[in-house]
Amino acid sequence: MPESVAIKVIGRCRPLSSEETKKGLKPAASASGDKIVVLAGKEQSFGLDAAYAAQNGNNQIYKERCEALAQRALEGYNVTIIACGGAGSGKTMLMAGTEDDPGITPQFCRSVFELASKQSGKDFLISVSYLEICDEKMTDLLNPHSNPMSIRQHPTKGIFVDGLSELIVRSADEISQYFNQGARARKMGATDLRPHRPRAHAVFTIVIEQRERQSSKVGLRSVVHLVDAASMDSSHSSDPDVIAGLMGLHDVLNALGGPRKGAAIPYRESNLTRYLQESLGGNAITTMMATVSPLDKAQQESVNTLTLSQYARAVKNKVKLNLDETNQIISELREEIGRLRDKIAAASEPNKEDVLKMEDLVRDLQIAKKQTWDEKQRASARYEEERKVNLANKGILDWVMDNMKKGNREVEDKIQTLQAEKERATVAYKDKRSSVDSLKAELQQKIAEYSKFAEKGKASESENKSRVTAIHKLKEALKQETEKLKHLKHALVEVQEKQNMEKQGAKSQMTNMKGSAELRQKVELEERHRLEEANKSLVTEELERVKLDVEAERAQIQARAANGKGYTAKEGEDLEVKVAEMVAEKSVVTLQIQCLQQEKARLARELEEIHRLHKEELELQQLQHYQTFRNYREMFEEQKAAIEQRYRHLLEDSIQDAIFLSARNNELTMENTELKHQVNEMKDVVTKLGGRLPKSVEIPM
Numbered sequence: 001m002p003e004s005v006a007i008k009v010i011g012r013c014r015p016l017s018s019e020e021t022k023k024g025l026k027p028a029a030s031a032s033g034d035k036i037v038v039l040a041g042k043e044q045s046f047g048l049d050a051a052y053a054a055q056n057g058n059n060q061i062y063k064e065r066c067e068a069l070a071q072r073a074l075e076g077y078n079v080t081i082i083a084c085g086g087a088g089s090g091k092t093m094l095m096a097g098t099e100d101d102p103g104i105t106p107q108f109c110r111s112v113f114e115l116a117s118k119q120s121g122k123d124f125l126i127s128v129s130y131l132e133i134c135d136e137k138m139t140d141l142l143n144p145h146s147n148p149m150s151i152r153q154h155p156t157k158g159i160f161v162d163g164l165s166e167l168i169v170r171s172a173d174e175i176s177q178y179f180n181q182g183a184r185a186r187k188m189g190a191t192d193l194r195p196h197r198p199r200a201h202a203v204f205t206i207v208i209e210q211r212e213r214q215s216s217k218v219g220l221r222s223v224v225h226l227v228d229a230a231s232m233d234s235s236h237s238s239d240p241d242v243i244a245g246l247m248g249l250h251d252v253l254n255a256l257g258g259p260r261k262g263a264a265i266p267y268r269e270s271n272l273t274r275y276l277q278e279s280l281g282g283n284a285i286t287t288m289m290a291t292v293s294p295l296d297k298a299q300q301e302s303v304n305t306l307t308l309s310q311y312a313r314a315v316k317n318k319v320k321l322n323l324d325e326t327n328q329i330i331s332e333l334r335e336e337i338g339r340l341r342d343k344i345a346a347a348s349e350p351n352k353e354d355v356l357k358m359e360d361l362v363r364d365l366q367i368a369k370k371q372t373w374d375e376k377q378r379a380s381a382r383y384e385e386e387r388k389v390n391l392a393n394k395g396i397l398d399w400v401m402d403n404m405k406k407g408n409r410e411v412e413d414k415i416q417t418l419q420a421e422k423e424r425a426t427v428a429y430k431d432k433r434s435s436v437d438s439l440k441a442e443l444q445q446k447i448a449e450y451s452k453f454a455e456k457g458k459a460s461e462s463e464n465k466s467r468v469t470a471i472h473k474l475k476e477a478l479k480q481e482t483e484k485l486k487h488l489k490h491a492l493v494e495v496q497e498k499q500n501m502e503k504q505g506a507k508s509q510m511t512n513m514k515g516s517a518e519l520r521q522k523v524e525l526e527e528r529h530r531l532e533e534a535n536k537s538l539v540t541e542e543l544e545r546v547k548l549d550v551e552a553e554r555a556q557i558q559a560r561a562a563n564g565k566g567y568t569a570k571e572g573e574d575l576e577v578k579v580a581e582m583v584a585e586k587s588v589v590t591l592q593i594q595c596l597q598q599e600k601a602r603l604a605r606e607l608e609e610i611h612r613l614h615k616e617e618l619e620l621q622q623l624q625h626y627q628t629f630r631n632y633r634e635m636f637e638e639q640k641a642a643i644e645q646r647y648r649h650l651l652e653d654s655i656q657d658a659i660f661l662s663a664r665n666n667e668l669t670m671e672n673t674e675l676k677h678q679v680n681e682m683k684d685v686v687t688k689l690g691g692r693l694p695k696s697v698e699i700p701m
């Protein structure tokens with residue numbers, strides 16, 4: 001039993017913009033509680049289901065008024081949210097919103113996926129389409145083609161636009177990408193000089209199909225329309241475009257819940273009302289968002305909007321759960337087609353209405369057969385291909401591709417930043433390296449000079465002292481600089497590692513898994529070699545530093561010896577202890593190196609083993625895929641043979657029909673000739689009798 005659910009109306013009065021405030025404009029409309037008051041000459045107050053004022057953001061309105069509707073949509077009910085209001089009253093702001101304050105549509109899309117992900121044991125197929133109706137011309141915003149489109153009614157699909165692309169979506173991000181891209185196409189579509197957007201309706205439709213995984217129960221199919229309607233006009237224009245635009249909606253709501261209640265409902269007057277027929281007095285839970293501008297000059301539009309909202313509030317929709325009965329409907333259509341075919345074949349002269357009905361039924365059957373999930377996925381993939389060409393024609397493709405590549409570009413940007421950092425670190429390292437090298441050269445020269453003079457015994461004590469002090473100072477400076485060089489080297493290695501990691505991330509995103517085990521192993525090997533090389537150079541540097549220390553120490557000893565200063569027993573002992581310590585340290589370090597080498601070999605073996613297992617797993621998967629493919633192919637061949645047989649039967653039937661009809665045709669032609677002959681004979685008799693018939697002659701009928 002359908003449930004009676006009234007259309008709800010939520011009002012929203014946008015704030016004055018800062019420019020409007022600067023101009024000294026005062027608000028001429030306000031919202032509070034469940035009322036909107038418009039100051040049009042006198043105060044006019046309109047009662048609504050709720051009203052939101054300037055300080056209420058999109059998020060609050062969504063949470064309080066729309067989130068529950070997303071839940072109903074997931075339960076299998078049709079849902080429509082339609083924003084109506086004057087030009088610049090905030091319809092787009094409310095439906096689409098901004099990045100900081102997302103509107104109803106992006107939030108609804110997110111809720112659909114969040115709620116679907118919480119339902120275990122169910123499969124979902126969610127598709128979207130985005131239709132623009134401007135001056136009654138329909139545009140496919142997701143795939144802006146120029147093929148004809150028409151609104152039709154179908155037993156399984158309900159009312160739909162034939163020719164409008166329906167794209168399957170798998171995530172909230174994907175759905176919002178489509179919505180943003182459609183909004184972009186909406187903007188780019190403005191090719192004529194008259195303002196385009198206020199005259200255009202934009203309908204973003206989400207179709208949610210679901211079925212239980214382990215059950216043969218009938219699935220559910222609900223349709224969500226999120227509508228940013230054309231602007232309410234205050235001019236009561238006689239322009240047929242405007243009439244067909246929002247006046248169509250006005251006339252329908254007027255006939256449903258306004259002063260013309262009871263009159264025929266003119267759904268077919270405009271494409272919008274025809275498309276949204278179920279939402280207006282039919283099977284959908286509908287909410288109207290009445291947006292109002294606070295500007296003085298918009299008073300009449302605000303009053304018109306709120307008057308329309310009063311008609312809407314009086315409309316009761318008849319809402320029911322939407323079961324997906326495609327299979328049953330397909331067999332019903334087949335039966336009906338069979339009956340009609342027999343009727344047409346049996347009639348001596350086929351009835352024109354029957355023939356037209358037959359055409360409709362066959363078309364409905366074709367559409368119904370396309371409602372399987374596999375067919376829909378195939379169609380969606382076809383649209384996806386087609387739309388690239390159409391978007392390119394509209395100059396939007398670059399933007400779409402850019403958005404898709406945005407993720408990749410962020411990684412590329414990071415890699416580039418790291419590259420710049422690496423270049424800076426390399427320059428700093430090279431500078432430091434050459435300053436260390438020149439210090440080393442200077443130190444060696446100083447030591448050599450000192451040794452030369454010390455050997456010859458030519459230098460005075462003070463000269464020797466100052467040389468030794470200079471060597472000490474140089475040694476100290478070299479130590480500090482080498483330390484800095486080490487830090488710079490570390491920084492450089494770190495940057496290189498980060499950069500490699502990012503590159504790796506980007507690479508693995510791009511490499512479509514196939515053969516990635518090989519690739520990863522290669523990359524890991526390269527990385528290990530690189531690290532080994534880096535470590536080797538660090539060890540070499542360290543060794544050089546130690547060598548320098550030893551040389552400086554030796555120079556010091558030589559200097560002391562040259563000055564005739566030997567070592568005291570205590571100093572000798574200390575030196576011996578130092579040497580013993582160094583020997584012990586050396587054996588510890590050697591042991592550590594051995595352990596590390598063993599660890600390295602173990603890790604290499606482990607890596608090798610993981611790689612082998614991975615390869616085996618991949619091969620197994622490939623075999624499984626191959627097997628599945630073979631099964632599918634066999635199934636396909638069987639089905640193909642069955643279909644061919646069926647068509648052969650149909651063809652034989654048709655040939656028999658054709659033979660029968662041709663024979664019948666010959667009979668009728670002969671009968672006709674015979675009749676003509678008789679009529680001519682009669683005419684001759686009549687002529688002979690001077691125009692009078694003898695009483696004995698009968699005219700054949």
Ligand SMILES: Nc1ncnc2c1ncn2[C@@H]1O[C@H](COP(=O)(O)OP(=O)(O)OP(=O)(O)O)[C@@H](O)[C@H]1O
Binds near residue numbers: 054
């Ligand atoms: N709630 C709001 N808060 C702040 N600014 C708003 C709000 N609603 C609308 N605006 C601003 O008002 C202007 C008109 O809004 P919007 O484009 O959404 O109106 P519209 O009704 O869709 O207009 P049109 O009929 O021309 O398409 C925009 O500059 C928008 O940023």
